Amino acid sequence: MNGRALVLLAVVAMSILGACSRDDPARPTPTDSPAPTPLAPDVVRPLDATGSSACSMLGPPDLNAIRLNPQTAVDGSNAIASACTWESSDGQESLTLVLNVNTSFELLYAARDSADAFVELTIRGHPAVRENPSDSAICTVHVALAPTQLFSAEFSTSATDRPVRSCESAESAAGAVVDAIAARG
């Protein structure tokens, strides 16, 4: 599939870039250059999601509200991020939640010129970004929990017999995730 090839290419390129940028004692680092101006907004009330599992972030009421079946949770976590996917009972709609407690919200802002859209939002008081237009059938929302902790909620629908509400659903799920993490203290 062409999409898979493209993604594979991106992953390979990322690996190469990652390899080029690893700490190397022999390589000079630009320590004397001025610190770059922060691009992303501050997180006023940071939350700590360390040790949280993406699959435990949404309960049946949250999932039912966006037409997803709580029984369909699939844990897609890896060494870097915790991830979980739920589907609707007919399999035509899905939500993927990716939680990373060791990254940077700044990265999104540094790459904003490559996004379809870059719409700044506030979700439960937390800075967030939607990377696509509001009528997209695949809608991705990124929310900063802290400067180095964020999660994304991507809702997609392949159904053609109902209105597209992917962004509404993604934002609803994102709000529920912030509530869940805040409740854990």
Next chain:
Amino acid sequence: MDNAQEGYRPVAGGVLSVDVERARAAIRELRAIAEEVASVSAGTGFEAIVPPASDEVSTNAAAQATRMVFAARSYLRQWHSDLRAGITALERQVADYEQADARVRT
């Protein structure tokens, strides 16, 4: 007239027959592809990109990787949108054909 295509048969005027079941199978296949494309998009979460260090070189590399993910996801989103448009058009054509066929039969 180009008869080079294998299996080409001239069609007599006045008769149009559509295999509705095959059209529906095509719709199901297109929908499965759309779901797969959405699944690939969901698997490209940029949150998997972690700068290996906090120096400028590392963060710039991570930003470039994020750009590539944004671009890949933009491509997948457009492909998904085109598939949905194709499914909608096929569904409409099948519905129209069935209506017309029912009218002819009654």
